[in-house]
Amino acid sequence: MRSSLSEAGIDYVELGGVQPNPRIELAYEGIEMVRDHQVDFILAVGGGSVIDSAKTIAAAADYDGDAWDLYNRSYHPETALPIGVILTIPAAGSEGSDSAVMNREENGIAYKRSFGAESVIPVFALLNPELTWTLPPNQTAAGIADIFTHVSERYFTNTTGTYIIDQFCEGIWRTLIRYAPIVYQDPENREAREQIMWAGTIAHNDFVGVGRDQDWASHQIEHELSALYDVAHGAGLATVLPAWMQYVYKHDLARFVRFATVVFGIENDPFDQERTALRGIYALKAFFSSLGLPTSMAELGGRDEDIDFLIENISYDSEGMLGSFVRLDPLAIREIYDLM
């Protein structure tokens, strides 16, 4: 890649060292770099953490205040430097989205926060499945859980009457379920890598959000887990999502029955819709487990004594609640933790 840039006569400076659960401090460094070298384009080569760091730098390079203002929502960037992406990890969908996530430590407490702005949607993204052939199984699996959840946060909401989008959601899920075991056995299977890569982009560029509410409760609960334990976001989601489902499924039993039957091919038990719905959730758990993902606090390496803190630290809305499909207060979230 460096030689392609040089051959094309494009001057560049490099910023390495992005970690999973990316830190705002590296973005500060990047912002200085952009200013010092009058950078006019940012090429993000990597996965979500790299792209989100690029978005932070691109959005704040022109801003006099603290780049963290993006994340406490006191600054909204109407403009940003253009960003291009060479994707190496299908997971976050950041290559096609308007959002970014960043970590910051304050008084010894780790915060993970997000922002969104149209100005940071990448102007292009190159998706070459060959670049994902060497991705280790645990990262591949965590990516699949992340993609799965980007769809579920748009699917399990109170919006009705979006039949066409529902089907696109289900199509993405069936794609993951079909190709995850293949890629697990055969990491260089081009078709499988390709289909998962495309699923990752489509799942989060809001194509499946058209006309639908979104409920990011599982993501927000998870962010505290990966902030505290520095685990992969997708691993945290594999733990949170089925527990969240078990807590909320009665709110729209028909939708969870549909999820079980249409996505996991579970037979619809007409005499016991609840059992059908629960079997769908168990199938999802089994799917995550089959990829080596944790589906309990213990497997994730979480400690019961942290749960108070994890619940307290969540970024609640102005009413002190989380989510919209089912409104969750801290007590409800404790019940979700009990299900993990």
Next chain:
Amino acid sequence: MRSSLSEAGIDYVELGGVQPNPRIELAYEGIEMVRDHQVDFILAVGGGSVIDSAKTIAAAADYDGDAWDLYNRSYHPETALPIGVILTIPAAGSEGSDSAVMNREENGIAYKRSFGAESVIPVFALLNPELTWTLPPNQTAAGIADIFTHVSERYFTNTTGTYIIDQFCEGIWRTLIRYAPIVYQDPENREAREQIMWAGTIAHNDFVGVGRDQDWASHQIEHELSALYDVAHGAGLATVLPAWMQYVYKHDLARFVRFATVVFGIENDPFDQERTALRGIYALKAFFSSLGLPTSMAELGGRDEDIDFLIENISYDSEGMLGSFVRLDPLAIREIYDLM
């Protein structure tokens, strides 16, 4: 709409009189108008014919030659005036596509030709389902056939390994099959109109063309029908598509079995795959018939004595053939006509 423009202080001139199967002559008029009034933006209010006329005008306003050069592919517009759309007929998908179709008469022979260029993709399109409530049943039905075929031209090709896109295709089809009867009974059903409208855009903005070959044989065969008889494009497609399918299905029996079972819910007869495939094609014919669409030359109002001319007038490729899934020579197309 006129009052909105006036209230917003936007000067405008109007060009009315676009017909179905739009004529290049009106586009010539529009090009003059653009030049006379230094128009810098074109707002297309209507369906495919209006949008395609706008695209022709937008692409050729700056061109010294004949606008028809777009359609005989001797001029490719790298730039064009920006176009906005207020959609009133879900059908052509032109609001999200890079292509346009236009008719021209030469020596008493009607030609219908197409062109495509990125520069003519509309910069915005407003899709308000209420604007389609008064659409008469025959136009609604023809639109549905057009949308159905935009998907099939991308689905029945020789590309394999695009599982995720296949499912998006099938999702669009199931949406049409589900909502067509509803909108037929209840033209002001918002949900049904909405879902069909969105299907129309997604079917042709190339979202379901990603990574796939395309085979536009049915469209090209049909263009001659609507050029000669001035019938609705969708009505012509309802006649051509099932006949084309009957001619080609053996080339990829498994795919037609999948179409029958997954799209029309036909039981898979494991002892007779061919019967399963054919039942899918018959189900499609029955679906079109149920909407009052013609599915035979006789119903379309076509005459057997025109068939030679219809076949001869097709825009064949450099090898004198049509299509890619199955390569069709004029004799093959005659067999397709025998199936209409």
